[in-house]
Amino acid sequence: MNDLVEPNIGAAFRGPRLGHFRDAPAFARFRNAYDKAMADLPEPDQTWDVETRFGTVRVYRFGTGDGVPLLLLPGRTASTPMWESNLAGLITQRPVYTVDLLGEPGLSVQTRAFASSADQASWLAELLDGLGLDRVHLVGVSIGGWSAFHLALRVPEKIASVSLLDPASLFGRITWKVVVVSLGSVVPFFPESWRRWLLSWISAGADASDDEPVANLISAGMRDFTAFLPPPTYPTDEQVAGVGAPVLALIAGRSIIHNPRKAAARARRLLPRGVVELWPDASHAINGEFPERVNSRILAFADEIDSADRPYGTGRAGDAQ
Template sequence: MNDLVEPNIGAAFRGRRLGHFRDASAFARYRTAYDQAMARLPEPDLIQDVATQFGTVRVHRFGAGDGVPLLLLPGRTASTPMWEANLAGLVAHRPVYAIDLLGEPGLSVQTRAFTTAADQASWLTELLDGLGLDRVHLFGVSIGGWSAFHLALNVPEKIASVSLLDPAVLFGRITWKVIVISLGSVVPFFPESWRRKLLSWISGGADASDDEPVANLISAGMRDFTAFLPPPTYPADDTVAGLDVPVLALIAGRSIIHDPRKAARRARRLLAKGVVELWPDASHAINGEFPERVNARVLTFVDEVDRTRETP
Protein backbone atom coordinates (compact mmCIF):
# COMPACT_ATOMS: atom_id res chain seq x y z
CA MET A 1 0.00 0.00 0.00
CA ASN A 2 1.41 3.40 -0.98
CA ASP A 3 0.69 6.16 1.55
CA LEU A 4 0.02 9.75 0.55
CA VAL A 5 1.04 10.99 4.00
CA GLU A 6 4.63 10.46 5.09
CA PRO A 7 5.06 8.91 8.55
CA ASN A 8 6.96 10.71 11.31
CA ILE A 9 10.38 9.08 11.43
CA GLY A 10 13.41 10.06 13.46
CA ALA A 11 14.53 12.09 16.46
CA ALA A 12 13.64 15.44 14.85
CA PHE A 13 10.03 14.85 15.93
CA ARG A 14 11.01 14.42 19.57
CA GLY A 15 11.67 18.13 20.04
CA ARG A 16 8.21 18.88 18.64
CA ARG A 17 6.68 16.27 20.97
CA LEU A 18 5.05 14.41 18.12
CA GLY A 19 4.54 10.65 18.00
CA HIS A 20 7.14 9.08 15.72
CA PHE A 21 8.98 5.93 14.72
CA ARG A 22 12.54 5.81 16.01
CA ASP A 23 14.18 5.39 12.60
CA ALA A 24 13.48 4.09 9.10
CA SER A 25 14.23 0.50 10.09
CA ALA A 26 11.78 0.76 12.97
CA PHE A 27 9.03 1.95 10.65
CA ALA A 28 9.82 -0.78 8.12
CA ARG A 29 9.50 -3.44 10.83
CA TYR A 30 6.27 -1.93 12.06
CA ARG A 31 4.80 -1.57 8.59
CA THR A 32 5.53 -5.21 7.80
CA ALA A 33 3.75 -6.27 11.00
CA TYR A 34 0.85 -3.90 10.23
CA ASP A 35 0.34 -5.25 6.71
CA GLN A 36 0.54 -8.85 7.91
CA ALA A 37 -2.10 -8.19 10.57
CA MET A 38 -4.33 -6.24 8.16
CA ALA A 39 -4.26 -9.18 5.76
CA ARG A 40 -6.29 -11.15 8.33
CA LEU A 41 -9.15 -8.63 8.24
CA PRO A 42 -12.00 -8.38 5.74
CA GLU A 43 -11.14 -6.28 2.70
CA PRO A 44 -11.88 -2.59 3.44
CA ASP A 45 -14.38 -0.87 1.15
CA LEU A 46 -12.49 2.40 1.56
CA ILE A 47 -9.14 3.54 2.95
CA GLN A 48 -8.60 7.25 3.47
CA ASP A 49 -6.54 9.77 5.42
CA VAL A 50 -8.66 12.50 7.02
CA ALA A 51 -7.05 15.82 7.92
CA THR A 52 -7.54 17.38 11.37
CA GLN A 53 -5.70 20.19 13.13
CA PHE A 54 -3.63 17.59 15.01
CA GLY A 55 -2.72 15.45 12.01
CA THR A 56 -4.10 13.03 9.44
CA VAL A 57 -6.12 10.06 10.61
CA ARG A 58 -5.99 6.70 8.82
CA VAL A 59 -9.54 5.40 8.40
CA HIS A 60 -10.71 2.04 7.09
CA ARG A 61 -14.37 1.66 6.20
CA PHE A 62 -15.79 -1.84 6.10
CA GLY A 63 -19.20 -2.41 4.57
CA ALA A 64 -21.28 -0.02 2.52
CA GLY A 65 -24.79 -0.72 3.78
CA ASP A 66 -27.34 1.59 5.32
CA GLY A 67 -27.76 2.28 8.99
CA VAL A 68 -25.96 4.36 11.58
CA PRO A 69 -22.32 3.20 11.41
CA LEU A 70 -20.07 1.97 14.16
CA LEU A 71 -16.84 3.90 14.80
CA LEU A 72 -14.21 1.67 16.42
CA LEU A 73 -11.56 3.17 18.73
CA PRO A 74 -8.67 0.82 19.60
CA GLY A 75 -6.62 0.49 22.78
CA ARG A 76 -3.23 1.96 23.53
CA THR A 77 -0.36 0.97 21.20
CA ALA A 78 -2.96 -0.90 19.14
CA SER A 79 -4.52 0.06 15.79
CA THR A 80 -7.15 -1.15 13.33
CA PRO A 81 -5.93 -4.79 13.16
CA MET A 82 -6.74 -5.32 16.85
CA TRP A 83 -10.39 -5.75 15.77
CA GLU A 84 -9.60 -8.93 13.78
CA ALA A 85 -11.85 -11.13 15.90
CA ASN A 86 -14.81 -8.73 15.74
CA LEU A 87 -14.89 -7.11 12.31
CA ALA A 88 -16.55 -9.75 10.16
CA GLY A 89 -19.41 -10.17 12.60
CA LEU A 90 -19.96 -6.43 12.95
CA VAL A 91 -19.76 -5.65 9.23
CA ALA A 92 -22.43 -8.25 8.52
CA HIS A 93 -24.92 -6.02 10.34
CA ARG A 94 -23.93 -2.40 9.66
CA PRO A 95 -21.16 -0.19 8.23
CA VAL A 96 -18.01 0.04 10.34
CA TYR A 97 -15.27 2.68 10.47
CA ALA A 98 -12.01 1.67 12.15
CA ILE A 99 -9.27 4.21 12.85
CA ASP A 100 -5.68 4.37 14.06
CA LEU A 101 -5.49 6.81 16.97
CA LEU A 102 -3.42 9.96 16.48
CA GLY A 103 -0.20 9.98 18.47
CA GLU A 104 -0.21 6.18 18.77
CA PRO A 105 1.53 3.51 16.68
CA GLY A 106 -0.34 3.11 13.41
CA LEU A 107 -0.68 4.88 10.10
CA SER A 108 -2.21 8.09 11.42
CA VAL A 109 0.37 10.91 11.40
CA GLN A 110 0.47 13.53 14.15
CA THR A 111 1.45 17.08 13.13
CA ARG A 112 0.57 19.10 16.23
CA ALA A 113 1.45 18.29 19.82
CA PHE A 114 -1.23 17.44 22.33
CA THR A 115 -1.20 19.80 25.30
CA THR A 116 -4.22 18.53 27.23
CA ALA A 117 -6.29 15.37 27.34
CA ALA A 118 -9.18 17.39 25.89
CA ASP A 119 -7.29 17.60 22.59
CA GLN A 120 -8.26 13.97 21.97
CA ALA A 121 -11.94 14.89 21.79
CA SER A 122 -11.13 17.84 19.51
CA TRP A 123 -9.48 15.84 16.74
CA LEU A 124 -12.06 13.09 16.96
CA THR A 125 -14.80 15.69 16.50
CA GLU A 126 -12.99 17.00 13.43
CA LEU A 127 -12.71 13.42 12.17
CA LEU A 128 -16.49 12.98 12.27
CA ASP A 129 -16.90 16.19 10.29
CA GLY A 130 -14.24 15.12 7.79
CA LEU A 131 -16.00 11.82 7.24
CA GLY A 132 -19.35 13.55 6.84
CA LEU A 133 -20.88 11.50 9.65
CA ASP A 134 -23.82 13.18 11.35
CA ARG A 135 -24.43 10.31 13.75
CA VAL A 136 -22.40 7.27 14.87
CA HIS A 137 -22.37 4.51 17.43
CA LEU A 138 -19.01 4.55 19.25
CA PHE A 139 -17.30 1.30 20.19
CA GLY A 140 -14.10 1.66 22.22
CA VAL A 141 -11.82 -0.71 24.07
CA SER A 142 -9.45 0.26 26.90
CA ILE A 143 -8.11 3.80 26.24
CA GLY A 144 -10.33 3.83 23.16
CA GLY A 145 -13.24 3.65 25.58
CA TRP A 146 -11.90 6.68 27.41
CA SER A 147 -11.63 8.52 24.08
CA ALA A 148 -15.15 7.47 23.08
CA PHE A 149 -16.57 8.75 26.36
CA HIS A 150 -14.95 12.18 25.94
CA LEU A 151 -15.99 12.45 22.30
CA ALA A 152 -19.59 11.77 23.38
CA LEU A 153 -19.28 14.50 26.02
CA ASN A 154 -17.98 16.91 23.37
CA VAL A 155 -20.60 16.30 20.66
CA PRO A 156 -23.49 14.30 22.17
CA GLU A 157 -25.76 15.33 19.28
CA LYS A 158 -23.60 13.25 16.92
CA ILE A 159 -23.37 10.16 19.13
CA ALA A 160 -26.17 7.60 18.96
CA SER A 161 -24.62 5.40 21.68
CA VAL A 162 -21.35 4.44 23.31
CA SER A 163 -20.24 0.83 23.84
CA LEU A 164 -17.24 0.42 26.15
CA LEU A 165 -15.09 -2.68 26.55
CA ASP A 166 -13.24 -2.54 29.86
CA PRO A 167 -12.53 1.20 29.46
CA ALA A 168 -9.36 2.54 31.06
CA VAL A 169 -9.21 5.50 33.47
CA LEU A 170 -12.96 6.03 33.30
CA PHE A 171 -14.84 4.13 36.00
CA GLY A 172 -11.81 2.99 38.01
CA ARG A 173 -8.33 4.37 38.63
CA ILE A 174 -5.36 2.60 37.08
CA THR A 175 -3.47 -0.02 39.07
CA TRP A 176 0.27 -0.43 39.67
CA LYS A 177 0.17 -3.28 37.16
CA VAL A 178 -0.71 -0.84 34.39
CA ILE A 179 2.26 1.33 35.36
CA VAL A 180 4.59 -1.67 34.99
CA ILE A 181 3.20 -2.40 31.53
CA SER A 182 3.51 1.26 30.54
CA LEU A 183 7.18 1.23 31.47
CA GLY A 184 7.68 -1.80 29.27
CA SER A 185 6.11 0.06 26.36
CA VAL A 186 8.45 3.07 26.50
CA VAL A 187 11.84 1.64 27.47
CA PRO A 188 13.60 1.15 24.10
CA PHE A 189 15.89 -1.70 25.16
CA PHE A 190 13.28 -3.63 27.15
CA PRO A 191 13.85 -7.35 26.37
CA GLU A 192 11.41 -8.62 23.76
CA SER A 193 10.64 -11.76 25.78
CA TRP A 194 9.61 -9.58 28.73
CA ARG A 195 7.48 -7.38 26.49
CA ARG A 196 5.65 -10.48 25.26
CA LYS A 197 5.05 -11.57 28.85
CA LEU A 198 3.57 -8.17 29.64
CA LEU A 199 1.23 -8.43 26.66
CA SER A 200 0.14 -11.88 27.78
CA TRP A 201 -0.32 -10.63 31.35
CA ILE A 202 -2.62 -7.76 30.41
CA SER A 203 -4.54 -10.17 28.15
CA GLY A 204 -5.22 -12.71 30.85
CA GLY A 205 -2.66 -15.21 29.56
CA ALA A 206 -3.61 -14.92 25.89
CA ASP A 207 -1.13 -15.95 23.19
CA ALA A 208 1.45 -13.20 22.61
CA SER A 209 3.92 -15.30 20.65
CA ASP A 210 5.60 -14.53 17.34
CA ASP A 211 2.85 -16.50 15.58
CA GLU A 212 0.11 -14.05 16.63
CA PRO A 213 -0.03 -11.12 14.14
CA VAL A 214 -1.88 -8.66 16.39
CA ALA A 215 0.49 -9.36 19.29
CA ASN A 216 3.41 -8.86 16.88
CA LEU A 217 1.98 -5.52 15.80
CA ILE A 218 1.39 -4.24 19.33
CA SER A 219 4.85 -5.38 20.39
CA ALA A 220 6.38 -3.58 17.39
CA GLY A 221 4.54 -0.41 18.33
CA MET A 222 5.76 -0.62 21.91
CA ARG A 223 9.33 -1.17 20.74
CA ASP A 224 9.63 1.12 17.73
CA PHE A 225 7.31 4.07 18.35
CA THR A 226 7.72 7.04 20.70
CA ALA A 227 4.54 8.75 21.88
CA PHE A 228 3.95 12.06 23.67
CA LEU A 229 0.46 11.74 25.11
CA PRO A 230 -0.99 13.72 28.02
CA PRO A 231 -2.07 11.39 30.83
CA PRO A 232 -5.76 10.59 30.50
CA THR A 233 -7.73 12.50 33.11
CA TYR A 234 -9.91 10.58 35.55
CA PRO A 235 -13.41 12.08 35.24
CA ALA A 236 -15.21 13.41 38.29
CA ASP A 237 -18.52 11.90 39.33
CA ASP A 238 -20.54 14.80 37.95
CA THR A 239 -18.74 14.50 34.60
CA VAL A 240 -19.69 10.84 34.24
CA ALA A 241 -23.22 11.54 35.40
CA GLY A 242 -23.49 14.37 32.87
CA LEU A 243 -23.22 12.12 29.82
CA ASP A 244 -26.74 12.06 28.37
CA VAL A 245 -26.11 9.31 25.79
CA PRO A 246 -26.98 5.58 25.98
CA VAL A 247 -23.94 3.66 27.25
CA LEU A 248 -23.19 -0.06 27.32
CA ALA A 249 -20.23 -0.81 29.60
CA LEU A 250 -18.80 -4.33 29.65
CA ILE A 251 -16.34 -4.63 32.53
CA ALA A 252 -13.87 -7.53 32.51
CA GLY A 253 -13.86 -9.38 35.82
CA ARG A 254 -10.19 -10.43 35.44
CA SER A 255 -8.98 -7.02 34.26
CA ILE A 256 -5.71 -5.69 35.68
CA ILE A 257 -6.47 -2.15 34.48
CA HIS A 258 -8.62 -1.25 37.48
CA ASP A 259 -10.59 -2.93 40.26
CA PRO A 260 -13.37 -4.44 38.13
CA ARG A 261 -16.06 -4.60 40.79
CA LYS A 262 -15.46 -1.07 41.98
CA ALA A 263 -15.47 0.13 38.38
CA ALA A 264 -18.78 -1.62 37.68
CA ARG A 265 -20.33 -0.15 40.82
CA ARG A 266 -19.24 3.38 39.89
CA ALA A 267 -20.54 3.01 36.34
CA ARG A 268 -23.92 1.74 37.57
CA ARG A 269 -24.18 4.53 40.12
CA LEU A 270 -23.31 7.40 37.80
CA LEU A 271 -24.33 6.67 34.20
CA ALA A 272 -27.64 8.34 33.48
CA LYS A 273 -28.45 6.01 30.57
CA GLY A 274 -26.12 3.15 31.33
CA VAL A 275 -26.30 -0.61 30.96
CA VAL A 276 -23.40 -2.07 32.94
CA GLU A 277 -22.36 -5.73 32.91
CA LEU A 278 -19.50 -7.41 34.77
CA TRP A 279 -18.18 -10.41 32.82
CA PRO A 280 -16.38 -12.47 35.49
CA ASP A 281 -14.37 -14.71 33.13
CA ALA A 282 -13.09 -11.95 30.84
CA SER A 283 -9.67 -10.26 30.94
CA HIS A 284 -8.79 -6.86 29.50
CA ALA A 285 -8.57 -8.62 26.10
CA ILE A 286 -12.32 -9.18 26.24
CA ASN A 287 -12.95 -8.45 22.56
CA GLY A 288 -10.60 -11.23 21.44
CA GLU A 289 -11.58 -13.72 24.14
CA PHE A 290 -15.33 -13.53 23.54
CA PRO A 291 -15.75 -12.01 20.06
CA GLU A 292 -19.12 -13.57 19.18
CA ARG A 293 -20.60 -12.76 22.58
CA VAL A 294 -19.24 -9.20 22.53
CA ASN A 295 -20.51 -8.62 18.99
CA ALA A 296 -23.95 -9.98 19.80
CA ARG A 297 -24.26 -7.84 22.93
CA VAL A 298 -23.09 -4.63 21.26
CA LEU A 299 -25.23 -5.14 18.15
CA THR A 300 -28.31 -5.90 20.24
CA PHE A 301 -27.67 -2.71 22.22
CA VAL A 302 -27.18 -0.42 19.20
CA ASP A 303 -30.14 -1.96 17.37
CA GLU A 304 -32.35 -1.22 20.37
CA VAL A 305 -31.06 2.36 20.52
CA ASP A 306 -31.90 2.84 16.85
CA ARG A 307 -35.37 1.31 17.25
CA THR A 308 -36.11 3.56 20.22
CA ARG A 309 -35.07 6.63 18.25
CA GLU A 310 -37.26 5.64 15.30
CA THR A 311 -40.34 5.06 17.48
CA PRO A 312 -42.59 8.17 17.46
Protein backbone atom coordinates in the same frame (compact mmCIF):
# COMPACT_ATOMS: atom_id res chain seq x y z
CA MET B 1 -1.06 -0.52 0.60
CA ASN B 2 0.14 2.83 -0.69
CA ASP B 3 0.19 5.86 1.60
CA LEU B 4 -0.05 9.51 0.62
CA VAL B 5 1.17 10.76 4.01
CA GLU B 6 4.77 10.35 5.11
CA PRO B 7 5.19 8.87 8.61
CA ASN B 8 7.05 10.71 11.36
CA ILE B 9 10.47 9.07 11.54
CA GLY B 10 13.48 10.04 13.62
CA ALA B 11 14.61 12.21 16.51
CA ALA B 12 13.60 15.48 14.82
CA PHE B 13 10.05 14.86 16.05
CA ARG B 14 11.10 14.55 19.68
CA GLY B 15 11.55 18.29 20.22
CA PRO B 16 8.02 19.22 19.06
CA ARG B 17 6.69 16.22 21.04
CA LEU B 18 5.09 14.41 18.15
CA GLY B 19 4.57 10.68 18.04
CA HIS B 20 7.18 9.09 15.78
CA PHE B 21 9.02 5.94 14.82
CA ARG B 22 12.57 5.81 16.16
CA ASP B 23 14.26 5.38 12.78
CA ALA B 24 13.62 4.05 9.28
CA PRO B 25 14.31 0.38 10.18
CA ALA B 26 11.89 0.71 13.09
CA PHE B 27 9.13 1.92 10.78
CA ALA B 28 9.91 -0.84 8.29
CA ARG B 29 9.55 -3.46 11.01
CA PHE B 30 6.29 -1.93 12.21
CA ARG B 31 4.89 -1.57 8.69
CA ASN B 32 5.67 -5.20 7.91
CA ALA B 33 3.81 -6.27 11.07
CA TYR B 34 0.92 -3.91 10.27
CA ASP B 35 0.47 -5.23 6.74
CA LYS B 36 0.58 -8.84 7.92
CA ALA B 37 -2.06 -8.15 10.56
CA MET B 38 -4.25 -6.22 8.11
CA ALA B 39 -4.16 -9.21 5.75
CA ASP B 40 -6.25 -11.16 8.29
CA LEU B 41 -9.04 -8.57 8.19
CA PRO B 42 -11.85 -8.31 5.65
CA GLU B 43 -10.90 -6.11 2.70
CA PRO B 44 -11.73 -2.46 3.50
CA ASP B 45 -14.31 -0.94 1.19
CA GLN B 46 -12.76 2.51 1.56
CA THR B 47 -9.59 4.01 3.02
CA TRP B 48 -9.05 7.65 3.96
CA ASP B 49 -6.30 9.85 5.37
CA VAL B 50 -8.38 12.61 6.95
CA GLU B 51 -6.85 15.98 7.84
CA THR B 52 -7.41 17.45 11.32
CA ARG B 53 -5.68 20.27 13.19
CA PHE B 54 -3.59 17.67 15.04
CA GLY B 55 -2.61 15.51 12.10
CA THR B 56 -3.77 13.14 9.41
CA VAL B 57 -5.92 10.24 10.56
CA ARG B 58 -6.00 6.84 8.88
CA VAL B 59 -9.58 5.54 8.67
CA TYR B 60 -11.04 2.42 7.07
CA ARG B 61 -14.63 1.64 6.22
CA PHE B 62 -15.73 -1.99 6.18
CA GLY B 63 -19.10 -2.97 4.77
CA THR B 64 -21.39 -1.16 2.37
CA GLY B 65 -24.71 -1.37 4.21
CA ASP B 66 -26.90 1.48 5.32
CA GLY B 67 -27.79 2.50 8.85
CA VAL B 68 -26.00 4.39 11.58
CA PRO B 69 -22.40 3.13 11.46
CA LEU B 70 -20.17 1.84 14.20
CA LEU B 71 -16.94 3.78 14.84
CA LEU B 72 -14.31 1.60 16.51
CA LEU B 73 -11.50 3.10 18.63
CA PRO B 74 -8.60 0.77 19.58
CA GLY B 75 -6.54 0.47 22.75
CA ARG B 76 -3.13 1.91 23.49
CA THR B 77 -0.26 0.96 21.16
CA ALA B 78 -2.85 -0.82 19.02
CA SER B 79 -4.48 0.14 15.73
CA THR B 80 -7.12 -1.12 13.31
CA PRO B 81 -5.89 -4.76 13.17
CA MET B 82 -6.71 -5.27 16.85
CA TRP B 83 -10.37 -5.63 15.74
CA GLU B 84 -9.60 -8.75 13.70
CA SER B 85 -11.77 -10.96 15.92
CA ASN B 86 -14.76 -8.63 15.69
CA LEU B 87 -14.92 -7.11 12.22
CA ALA B 88 -16.28 -10.03 10.21
CA GLY B 89 -19.25 -10.36 12.54
CA LEU B 90 -19.98 -6.66 12.91
CA ILE B 91 -19.95 -5.76 9.22
CA THR B 92 -22.68 -8.26 8.41
CA GLN B 93 -25.08 -5.97 10.28
CA ARG B 94 -23.73 -2.42 9.94
CA PRO B 95 -21.09 -0.33 8.19
CA VAL B 96 -18.02 -0.11 10.40
CA TYR B 97 -15.34 2.58 10.54
CA THR B 98 -12.01 1.91 12.25
CA VAL B 99 -9.44 4.50 13.28
CA ASP B 100 -5.70 4.46 13.95
CA LEU B 101 -5.45 6.85 16.90
CA LEU B 102 -3.31 9.98 16.47
CA GLY B 103 -0.13 9.91 18.52
CA GLU B 104 -0.16 6.10 18.71
CA PRO B 105 1.65 3.56 16.52
CA GLY B 106 -0.32 3.14 13.32
CA LEU B 107 -0.70 4.93 9.99
CA SER B 108 -2.11 8.17 11.39
CA VAL B 109 0.48 10.96 11.43
CA GLN B 110 0.55 13.55 14.22
CA THR B 111 1.54 17.11 13.25
CA ARG B 112 0.63 19.08 16.36
CA ALA B 113 1.40 18.26 19.98
CA PHE B 114 -1.38 17.46 22.43
CA ALA B 115 -1.50 20.06 25.19
CA SER B 116 -4.22 18.28 27.14
CA SER B 117 -6.57 15.34 27.13
CA ALA B 118 -9.21 17.64 25.65
CA ASP B 119 -7.13 17.89 22.46
CA GLN B 120 -7.59 14.16 21.92
CA ALA B 121 -11.36 14.57 21.90
CA SER B 122 -11.02 17.61 19.65
CA TRP B 123 -9.34 15.80 16.77
CA LEU B 124 -11.89 12.99 16.97
CA ALA B 125 -14.69 15.54 16.66
CA GLU B 126 -12.94 17.03 13.62
CA LEU B 127 -12.61 13.53 12.18
CA LEU B 128 -16.38 13.02 12.28
CA ASP B 129 -16.80 16.26 10.35
CA GLY B 130 -14.13 15.25 7.85
CA LEU B 131 -15.85 11.94 7.20
CA GLY B 132 -19.25 13.59 6.93
CA LEU B 133 -20.66 11.44 9.72
CA ASP B 134 -23.65 13.06 11.40
CA ARG B 135 -24.34 10.22 13.81
CA VAL B 136 -22.36 7.17 14.97
CA HIS B 137 -22.42 4.37 17.50
CA LEU B 138 -19.05 4.58 19.27
CA VAL B 139 -17.20 1.45 20.36
CA GLY B 140 -13.98 1.78 22.36
CA VAL B 141 -11.72 -0.73 24.08
CA SER B 142 -9.33 0.25 26.89
CA ILE B 143 -8.00 3.77 26.17
CA GLY B 144 -10.26 3.79 23.12
CA GLY B 145 -13.15 3.63 25.57
CA TRP B 146 -11.76 6.65 27.39
CA SER B 147 -11.53 8.46 24.04
CA ALA B 148 -15.09 7.48 23.12
CA PHE B 149 -16.38 8.81 26.45
CA HIS B 150 -14.74 12.21 25.97
CA LEU B 151 -15.95 12.44 22.37
CA ALA B 152 -19.50 11.77 23.60
CA LEU B 153 -19.11 14.66 26.04
CA ARG B 154 -17.82 16.97 23.30
CA VAL B 155 -20.29 16.31 20.46
CA PRO B 156 -23.31 14.63 22.08
CA GLU B 157 -25.54 15.47 19.14
CA LYS B 158 -23.53 13.11 16.92
CA ILE B 159 -23.38 10.14 19.28
CA ALA B 160 -26.18 7.58 19.04
CA SER B 161 -24.66 5.32 21.71
CA VAL B 162 -21.37 4.38 23.34
CA SER B 163 -20.18 0.81 23.91
CA LEU B 164 -17.22 0.63 26.29
CA LEU B 165 -15.11 -2.54 26.46
CA ASP B 166 -13.21 -2.52 29.77
CA PRO B 167 -12.42 1.20 29.40
CA ALA B 168 -9.24 2.54 30.99
CA SER B 169 -9.12 5.41 33.49
CA LEU B 170 -12.85 6.00 33.26
CA PHE B 171 -14.81 4.20 35.97
CA GLY B 172 -11.81 3.03 37.98
CA ARG B 173 -8.33 4.45 38.50
CA ILE B 174 -5.44 2.64 36.86
CA THR B 175 -3.49 0.13 38.95
CA TRP B 176 0.23 -0.31 39.51
CA LYS B 177 0.06 -3.22 37.06
CA VAL B 178 -0.79 -0.81 34.26
CA VAL B 179 2.27 1.27 35.15
CA VAL B 180 4.43 -1.84 34.78
CA VAL B 181 2.96 -2.59 31.36
CA SER B 182 3.43 1.05 30.32
CA LEU B 183 7.10 0.92 31.26
CA GLY B 184 7.51 -1.99 28.88
CA SER B 185 6.38 0.25 26.05
CA VAL B 186 8.71 3.18 26.74
CA VAL B 187 11.92 1.87 28.35
CA PRO B 188 14.68 1.62 25.71
CA PHE B 189 16.10 -1.85 25.07
CA PHE B 190 13.38 -3.54 27.12
CA PRO B 191 13.88 -7.28 26.43
CA GLU B 192 11.49 -8.53 23.78
CA SER B 193 10.69 -11.66 25.81
CA TRP B 194 9.60 -9.47 28.74
CA ARG B 195 7.48 -7.31 26.45
CA ARG B 196 5.72 -10.42 25.15
CA TRP B 197 5.15 -11.61 28.70
CA LEU B 198 3.57 -8.25 29.62
CA LEU B 199 1.22 -8.49 26.64
CA SER B 200 0.19 -11.98 27.72
CA TRP B 201 -0.21 -10.86 31.34
CA ILE B 202 -2.59 -7.99 30.56
CA SER B 203 -4.74 -10.40 28.53
CA ALA B 204 -4.79 -13.20 31.14
CA GLY B 205 -2.36 -15.52 29.39
CA ALA B 206 -3.44 -15.02 25.76
CA ASP B 207 -0.96 -15.96 23.04
CA ALA B 208 1.53 -13.12 22.50
CA SER B 209 4.05 -15.02 20.40
CA ASP B 210 5.55 -14.04 17.07
CA ASP B 211 2.97 -16.26 15.39
CA GLU B 212 0.09 -14.06 16.56
CA PRO B 213 -0.11 -11.11 14.12
CA VAL B 214 -1.95 -8.64 16.38
CA ALA B 215 0.35 -9.32 19.33
CA ASN B 216 3.31 -8.96 17.00
CA LEU B 217 1.98 -5.61 15.79
CA ILE B 218 1.38 -4.27 19.30
CA SER B 219 4.84 -5.41 20.39
CA ALA B 220 6.37 -3.65 17.37
CA GLY B 221 4.54 -0.46 18.31
CA MET B 222 5.75 -0.67 21.89
CA ARG B 223 9.33 -1.25 20.74
CA ASP B 224 9.65 1.08 17.78
CA PHE B 225 7.32 4.05 18.40
CA THR B 226 7.78 7.02 20.74
CA ALA B 227 4.56 8.67 21.94
CA PHE B 228 3.99 12.00 23.70
CA LEU B 229 0.49 11.61 25.10
CA PRO B 230 -0.94 13.53 28.06
CA PRO B 231 -1.93 11.21 30.91
CA PRO B 232 -5.63 10.39 30.55
CA THR B 233 -7.58 12.57 32.96
CA TYR B 234 -9.84 10.70 35.33
CA PRO B 235 -13.39 12.05 34.92
CA THR B 236 -15.29 13.53 37.83
CA ASP B 237 -18.61 12.13 38.95
CA GLU B 238 -20.29 15.10 37.30
CA GLN B 239 -18.62 14.36 33.96
CA VAL B 240 -19.62 10.70 34.00
CA ALA B 241 -23.17 11.66 34.89
CA GLY B 242 -23.08 14.24 32.10
CA VAL B 243 -22.93 11.70 29.28
CA GLY B 244 -26.42 11.84 27.84
CA ALA B 245 -26.01 9.09 25.25
CA PRO B 246 -26.98 5.52 26.10
CA VAL B 247 -23.90 3.66 27.34
CA LEU B 248 -23.17 -0.06 27.32
CA ALA B 249 -20.24 -0.77 29.66
CA LEU B 250 -18.75 -4.27 29.61
CA ILE B 251 -16.31 -4.56 32.52
CA ALA B 252 -13.85 -7.46 32.53
CA GLY B 253 -13.84 -9.33 35.83
CA ARG B 254 -10.20 -10.39 35.39
CA SER B 255 -8.97 -6.98 34.26
CA ILE B 256 -5.69 -5.69 35.67
CA ILE B 257 -6.23 -2.06 34.69
CA HIS B 258 -8.62 -1.22 37.53
CA ASN B 259 -10.64 -2.85 40.29
CA PRO B 260 -13.42 -4.40 38.17
CA ARG B 261 -16.15 -4.50 40.80
CA LYS B 262 -15.51 -0.95 41.94
CA ALA B 263 -15.43 0.23 38.32
CA ALA B 264 -18.74 -1.49 37.57
CA ALA B 265 -20.28 -0.03 40.72
CA ARG B 266 -19.22 3.51 39.78
CA ALA B 267 -20.57 3.12 36.27
CA ARG B 268 -23.91 1.83 37.56
CA ARG B 269 -24.17 4.63 40.08
CA LEU B 270 -23.38 7.50 37.75
CA LEU B 271 -24.37 6.75 34.16
CA PRO B 272 -27.82 8.24 33.57
CA ARG B 273 -28.57 5.89 30.66
CA GLY B 274 -26.20 3.06 31.41
CA VAL B 275 -26.35 -0.69 30.96
CA VAL B 276 -23.43 -2.10 32.93
CA GLU B 277 -22.29 -5.71 32.88
CA LEU B 278 -19.44 -7.33 34.79
CA TRP B 279 -18.13 -10.36 32.87
CA PRO B 280 -16.35 -12.49 35.50
CA ASP B 281 -14.33 -14.64 33.08
CA ALA B 282 -13.09 -11.85 30.81
CA SER B 283 -9.67 -10.19 30.88
CA HIS B 284 -8.75 -6.76 29.54
CA ALA B 285 -8.59 -8.42 26.09
CA ILE B 286 -12.35 -8.91 26.26
CA ASN B 287 -13.04 -8.19 22.59
CA GLY B 288 -10.67 -10.93 21.43
CA GLU B 289 -11.58 -13.45 24.11
CA PHE B 290 -15.33 -13.31 23.52
CA PRO B 291 -15.74 -11.82 20.04
CA GLU B 292 -19.14 -13.32 19.19
CA ARG B 293 -20.61 -12.42 22.56
CA VAL B 294 -19.18 -8.90 22.47
CA ASN B 295 -20.43 -8.40 18.91
CA SER B 296 -23.89 -9.62 19.86
CA ARG B 297 -24.15 -7.18 22.77
CA ILE B 298 -22.89 -4.21 20.74
CA LEU B 299 -25.21 -4.90 17.82
CA ALA B 300 -28.27 -5.58 19.97
CA PHE B 301 -27.63 -2.41 21.95
CA ALA B 302 -27.26 -0.30 18.79
CA ASP B 303 -30.32 -1.89 17.19
CA GLU B 304 -32.50 -1.14 20.19
CA ILE B 305 -31.29 2.46 20.32
CA ASP B 306 -32.07 2.96 16.64
CA SER B 307 -35.50 1.38 16.83
CA ALA B 308 -36.64 2.90 20.11
CA ASP B 309 -39.18 5.70 20.13
CA ARG B 310 -37.98 6.67 23.58
CA PRO B 311 -34.62 6.66 25.43
CA TYR B 312 -33.05 3.25 25.95
CA GLY B 313 -33.64 3.45 29.68
CA THR B 314 -31.85 3.90 32.92
CA GLY B 315 -31.24 0.26 33.67
CA ARG B 316 -28.36 -0.82 35.85
CA ALA B 317 -27.88 -4.36 34.59
CA GLY B 318 -26.40 -6.88 36.96
CA ASP B 319 -23.34 -9.07 36.57
CA ALA B 320 -23.27 -11.21 33.44
CA GLN B 321 -23.59 -14.90 34.12
